[in-house]
Amino acid sequence: xxxxxxxxxxxxxxxxxxxxxxxxxxxxxxxxxxxxxxxxxxxxxxxxxxxxxxxxxxxxxxxxxxxxxxxxxxxxxxxxxxxxxxxxxxxxxxxxxxxxxxxxxxxxxxxxxxxxxxxxxxxxxxxxxxxxxxxxxxxxxxxxxxxxxxxxxxxxxxxxxxxxxxxxxxxxxxxxxxxxxxxxxxxxxxxxxxxxxxxxxxxxxxxxxxxxxxxxxxxxxxxxxxxxxxxxxxxxxxxxxxxxxxxxxxxxxxxxxxxxxxxxxxxxxxxxxxxxxxxxxxxxxxxxxxxxxxxxxxxxxxxxxxxxxxxxxxxxxxxxxxxxxxxxxxxxxxxxxxxxxxxxxxxxxxxxxxxxxxxxxxxxxxxxxxxxxxxxxxxxxxxxxxxxxxxxxxxxxxx
Amino acid sequence: xxxxxxxxxxxxxxxxxxxxxxxxxxxxxxxxxxxxxxxxxxxxxxxxxxxxxxxxxxxxxxxxxxxxxxxxxxxxxxxxxxxxxxxxxxxxxxxxxxxxxxxxxxxxxxxxxxxxxxxxxxxxxxxxxxxxxxxxxxxxxxxxxxxxxxxxxxxxxxxxxxxxxxxxxxxxxxxxxxxxxxxxxxxxxxxxxxxxxxxxxxxxxxxxxxxxxxxxxxxxxxxxxxxxxxxxxxxxxxxxxxxxxxxxxxxxxxxxxxxxxxxxxxxxxxxxxxxxxxxxxxxxxxxxxxxxxxxxxxxxxxxxxxxxxxxxxxxxxxxxxxxxxxxxxxxxxxxxxxxxxxxxxxxxxxxxxxxxxxx
Numbered sequence: 001x002x003x004x005x006x007x008x009x010x011x012x013x014x015x016x017x018x019x020x021x022x023x024x025x026x027x028x029x030x031x032x033x034x035x036x037x038x039x040x041x042x043x044x045x046x047x048x049x050x051x052x053x054x055x056x057x058x059x060x061x062x063x064x065x066x067x068x069x070x071x072x073x074x075x076x077x078x079x080x081x082x083x084x085x086x087x088x089x090x091x092x093x094x095x096x097x098x099x100x101x102x103x104x105x106x107x108x109x110x111x112x113x114x115x116x117x118x119x120x121x122x123x124x125x126x127x128x129x130x131x132x133x134x135x136x137x138x139x140x141x142x143x144x145x146x147x148x149x150x151x152x153x154x155x156x157x158x159x160x161x162x163x164x165x166x167x168x169x170x171x172x173x174x175x176x177x178x179x180x181x182x183x184x185x186x187x188x189x190x191x192x193x194x195x196x197x198x199x200x201x202x203x204x205x206x207x208x209x210x211x212x213x214x215x216x217x218x219x220x221x222x223x224x225x226x227x228x229x230x231x232x233x234x235x236x237x238x239x240x241x242x243x244x245x246x247x248x249x250x251x252x253x254x255x256x257x258x259x260x261x262x263x264x265x266x267x268x269x270x271x272x273x274x275x276x277x278x279x280x281x282x283x284x285x286x287x288x289x290x291x292x293x294x295x296x297x298x299x300x301x302x303x304x305x306x307x308x309x310x311x312x313x314x315x316x317x318x319x320x321x322x323x324x325x326x327x328x329x330x331x332x333x334x335x336x337x338x339x340x341x342x343x344x345x346x347x348x349x350x351x352x353x354x355x356x357x358x359x360x361x362x363x364x365x366x367x368x369x370x371x372x373x374x375x376x377x378x379x380x381x382x383x384x385x386x387x388x389x390x391x392x393x394x395x396x397x398x399x
Numbered sequence: 400x401x402x403x404x405x406x407x408x409x410x411x412x413x414x415x416x417x418x419x420x421x422x423x424x425x426x427x428x429x430x431x432x433x434x435x436x437x438x439x440x441x442x443x444x445x446x447x448x449x450x451x452x453x454x455x456x457x458x459x460x461x462x463x464x465x466x467x468x469x470x471x472x473x474x475x476x477x478x479x480x481x482x483x484x485x486x487x488x489x490x491x492x493x494x495x496x497x498x499x500x501x502x503x504x505x506x507x508x509x510x511x512x513x514x515x516x517x518x519x520x521x522x523x524x525x526x527x528x529x530x531x532x533x534x535x536x537x538x539x540x541x542x543x544x545x546x547x548x549x550x551x552x553x554x555x556x557x558x559x560x561x562x563x564x565x566x567x568x569x570x571x572x573x574x575x576x577x578x579x580x581x582x583x584x585x586x587x588x589x590x591x592x593x594x595x596x597x598x599x600x601x602x603x604x605x606x607x608x609x610x611x612x613x614x615x616x617x618x619x620x621x622x623x624x625x626x627x628x629x630x631x632x633x634x635x636x637x638x639x640x641x642x643x644x645x646x647x648x649x650x651x652x653x654x655x656x657x658x659x660x661x662x663x664x665x666x667x668x669x670x671x672x673x674x675x676x677x678x679x680x681x682x683x684x685x686x687x688x689x690x691x692x693x694x695x696x697x698x699x700x701x702x703x704x705x706x707x708x709x710x711x712x713x714x715x716x717x718x719x720x721x722x723x724x725x726x727x728x729x730x731x732x733x734x735x736x737x738x739x740x741x742x743x744x745x746x747x748x749x750x751x752x753x754x755x756x757x758x
Contacts, residue, residue: 132640195638195639356575
């Protein structure tokens with residue numbers, strides 16, 4: 001009897017436990033941040049951090065209907081809430097949101113981090129350190145750099161997703177296999193780039209553009225992701241454009257698919273590689289260190305606008321021409337990286353990994369040695385097929 | 400009443416999480432400080448040290464089958480010497496148990512319940528362990544057996560999902576951190592491996608006496624394998640960033656690429672962590688109360704369970720103040736007294752027993 005009574009008594013505190021705790025937070029009390037934008041700006045003559053959030057409005061996250069629009073479709077309540085805050089330190093700028101937002105700031109579902117040029121040029125290590133240290137942000141947050149003023153970005157309207165952060169995330173995730181215009185870079189890669197000697201960070205660039213200008217409407221702007229921002233240690237030094245980015249990804253071994261075109265008989269031929277393999281080698285010749293890139297591309301001739309039976313000899317000469325075209329483009333990009341003084345390609349890290357004894361010498365003043373390193377590119381383009389089942393449609397006169 | 404005997408598998412299940420429970424949380428941080436790229440080498444040294452100790456412990460258990468360590472160590476070393484060393488070991492056990500409890504509670508406090516007082520979390524964590532320990536070796540071993548397999552399977556599944564993010568070049572150059580750094584990095588792990596000597600307390604409960612050596616060795620091989628895989632993944636995925644993570648395993652799980660149907664795997668880490676450390680805490684507490692009761696010549700360990708847990712709860716608040724302090728302590732001071740105690744005590748008893756020809 002006593003035992004039973006004791007057991008019952010023991011159940012009471014256990015029952016009290018599930019009924020509540022110190023840290024109860026209902027989901028509708030959370031401000032679900034989707035993207036954080038870091039910048040710097042002058043506020044009352046002192047330079048301060050500007051932190052902007054793109055968030056999902058909690059009350060509307062269920063997507064409730066607020067009325068019927070003229071076309072009869074259900075218009076949805078504004079899904080997105082955008083706000084900026086200023087502070088001398090990041091923590092203070094972050095905390096200031098609490099005086100405006102009636103919800104708890106919740107970063108665990110954040111997916112995008114955007115760095116403004118102002119902060120990127122001065123150095124991103126403080127921002128990265130803050131984010132790595134913050135207990136709820138994830139290292140899988142994609143990092144983007146924005147060149148222009150962010151006011152356009154904050155005004156831009158997502159075209160497919162509920163909020164802009166979701167739109168950027170989807171672009172990054174889906175278009176990666178469609179063409180080498182960009183490759184996502186996340187907080188882990190950026191932080192490693194800041195910390196590791198001989199490996200600099202890089203991140204894709206986000207731009208806004210007005211899609212409706214031609215139509216004369218004052219509609220919002222849309223976002224695109226294109227090009228790559230290169231850093232030196234933690235400072236932004238320059239950008240690669242879309243074409244250079246394709247070469248950059250090939251050199252990094254991150255390429256999926258891309259297009260090269262050449263002129264043949266005054267007509268453009270485009271070649272789309274669907275397979276790319278990048279091998280890097282180090283060779284020491286007469287005390288001179290050479291880095292050799294061996295890149296193999298396999299793909300199809302996608303567009304041919306003239307009639308030809310494409311004989312073996314012709315394919316061979318096309319392959320040669322394409323190889324030359326590709327290696328020139330690749331070398332140009334390598335030189336561009338060298339000019340900017342950013343080792344985002346990780347040449348130093350390659351030397352460290354393969355030839356540690358040489359790296360011991362080089363690491364002391366790597367940034368002055370890096371532009372002098374001989375980098376050779378050896379491209380092997382293979383045309384596996386013509387992708388043409390029939391004769392191309394060519395106007396009568398040209399035949 | 401028939402005394403319950405544990406099987407070899409249950410012993411392995413108990414010892415695996417006893418060592419792995421907090422090793423998976425704190426060792427990567429300590430190793431990363433000294434040898435970030437060659438962390439796996441420190442895990443190999445950890446295994447070698449642990450297997451060495453396992454052989455001593457196994458030999459000791461085989462020499463004194465079905466007899467309690469506390470009793471025969473007094474017989475071998477002399478009553479006073481034996482009592483003194485056992486007492487030193489129990490003080491060590493109590494102190495270390497405080498860290499373990501604080502570490503688990505601190506993790507929950509930081510990541511899940513930031514506003515809850517840490518004492519409340521510690522009390523809740525201790526309750527199941529107290530219950531199991533009070534019940535005795537049967538409950539403890541069966542719990543460990545049940546927990547062992549699912550947790551291991553989950554851990555390896557999580558690693559499988561990280562394979563796309565592995566960058567093997569992060570591991571190069573091999574031995575680039577230098578031998579001195581690798582040895583320095585493996586000192587605290589070696590102290591951790593010393594916990595395999597708990598087998599001498601559990602061996603009398605084994606159903607097959609006189610065949611003990613293989614169980615601690617198997618345990619160490621399993622832990623060592625897990626440790627090497629862990630360290631390889633931390634470095635391959637995070638590179639030098641692993642030095643800046645206060646809980647690399649948690650960061651790693653949070654880094655898994657979200658899929659369409661499962662977006663977050665954090666909860667799996669919390670589950671493994673809680674289950675594994677429940678085993679760890681229970682084994683520590685059980686050996687503490689068992690050792691203390693045998694030292695004082697009591698018939699049962701039960702009366703000591705609740706008071707020990709209460710004392711632990713009260714003193715833990717004064718043992719540790721901050722995670723950084725704990726890491727610094729584990730890195731510098733902890734191995735200094737732990738390695739001599741955990742490796743020295745069984746080795747000394749075995750050596751003296753061999754010289755004095757006591758069986």
